Amino acid sequence: MSTASSSDTKGSRPEQPLRLDSVSVTMPSIKHSVANADALPVKDTSSLSLSLPIYNEQRVTPENIANAGSLRWKDISYDVVVAKDKDEHGKPKSRTLLSGVSGQAQPGELVAIMGSSGAGKTTLLNCLTGRLGTGTLAGTITLDGKPRDPKSWKRAMAFVEQDDALYANLTVTETLRYAALLRLSSKKYTAKAKIAHADEVLESLRLTKAKDSYIGDGLTRGVSGGERKRVSIGQELVGAPRVLFLDEPTSGLDSNTSLALIENLKAEAEKTRRIVVMTIHQPSFEVISMCDKVILLSAGSTCYQGPVDDALAHFASLGYTCPPRKNPADFFLDILTINAATHAEDTARVQKFHQAYRELAERDQEKREPSSSPSSPVQSTTQLQTTEVNHDAEFSNNWFTEARLLNERAWKDVLRNRAVLIADITRTFVLIIIMGFVFFRLGKGQPSIQSRVGFLFMWPINQFFVTMQPVLTTFPLERVIMLRERSAGSYRVSTFYTAKALTTLIPNLIYSMVASSILYWMVGLTPDAGKFFIWLLTNALEIGAAVAFGFVISSAVPTVQLAMAIGPLIVVTFLIFAGQLIATTQIGWWFRWLHYLSPIGYAYSAHAQNELAGLDFTCEGAVGACTQTGDQVLQIYALDVVSKWLCIGVLVILNVWWFLMAYGILRVSSKPKTKM
């Protein structure tokens, strides 16, 4: 009943039953999944023409597109439990953020959700997208008259969040092309067709000038703020969604850039007949004039929905006239805001607006009966069932194609990150110089015993710290990108994880192998091929454990700050219980288990046994008793309690366990949370 708006009363787009026989569907028959466009035969690039993506992967004739179904929401309410507010029984109270909100958006429309801060704009957008927290959602939301299906909905819609999450070291073109390659079905399109589509999106978003620029970040200069936002939008558009949601797309942009962006969105909506719904704070006159419809919210309820001019006429009829030359957006905010100082007066006014809109919507509804009842118009269009036909595939590519694309993208990002590469290489050589010259050519005298043990303890600590620390700072940020791309159904967790693990492990292994090899000879450890190999193997396994452990922490916590607080704390614990600082026999039983979890301890013990077993020392420089063999040293430090091979075996187990554990945590924590 309350889905009516003045746009309906104007009859701007009558809904007509859709005849399925008039829809020409182009479904290329060759099935294969590919990434390298140049290596491929072209199947049907034209079928992905930008002007046709509304039905994602189907060709639809213009008149059928015009008849396509709408997005409708009816009596939406959303309640959350607020832990700190208690009722008379001491139970947490629930708070209603939205109540009785109804509305609709038609294909090709640009719809702006407006209201003062706290009015419920973002909450409504989240209800419509389905990306909700733990609250309770009531009401109905339909696309083509059918309730959203969680499986197909994530591909039928796209959500551009307020803050952008993009790979800094990819160019604009690469960002959009990877998005297309990952999101569009390989069963239906060749890589070439997908790339052509991405390039078309790039052009339509007027990004041609910036196509070869890197996205950039705080460290490296990249595209401008407006271009960055357009790339974020383009990334979603390449998936050819039917509905595009945007949360405050103009925030942080100057007025000209905002205007250009909204012009883009308007043109996009018109050209593709896509529904575009956005929240917007304080649009300029030009921006608000471009919106086909505004949804005005205050205190979690609708005050008006319809074209701007109709809204102005509606409020004028209630005694609130927009002064001449005043921006309607500012006027709406003025009359919809509830200020603390004039709370009672403002609340009464807003309630009057709620009531007036309810009555208007009911009248509108009656006029439109029976065709506009919430279910009937849409049932007529559901015959097409495009959403289900086109968006229901679990993933667009097979596992190997996905893994290859994600690896390619991740390697580009790693190898182009000059600052990090230079820092890592410098760090490796500084460590070689410091450690190598401090522990240079230790010899076999008595003082070399302490120095040897010191080096064999310091090196694993060093390796663990310098490897794990960068994982803690980079992984949570990439996880944000992954969560967003997974919400759009772009790929599996396993392929992302494989790419991330390889691009983290391989560089770290290279740095470690180079440093460990040089140091082995600089320090003067036993020149024996077998021992040298075990030294490298132990170091490699420790690097694996450090990366895996970094993944465990960063996939379990939501922010870099938390990861950085927890990570070093645990590593210091590993260090304390590694067996050098306190003898295992002196650790209380309640703490002793920590010793058996310490990868640093196992690496230290394996290194010590590898180096000291069978080694003879001279008594040169002895003060008091002379320790003549390495085996005696192992006994003094209790470093042979767990055998060398068992230490190596446990390092293998820790690698497998932590890599799997991180994967499990990531899988659970990255499950797209859609509430329908």
Ligand SMILES: Nc1ncnc2c1ncn2[C@@H]1O[C@H](COP(=O)(O)OP(=O)(O)OP(=O)(O)O)[C@@H](O)[C@H]1O
């Ligand atoms: N999970 C939550 N628990 C409790 N209150 C919430 C929760 N989420 C939102 N709110 C409250 O609901 C109201 C509407 O929030 P919402 O973010 O939708 O407002 P908004 O109109 O988007 O505001 P802004 O323009 O400032 O972003 C606010 O008062 C907010 O504090």
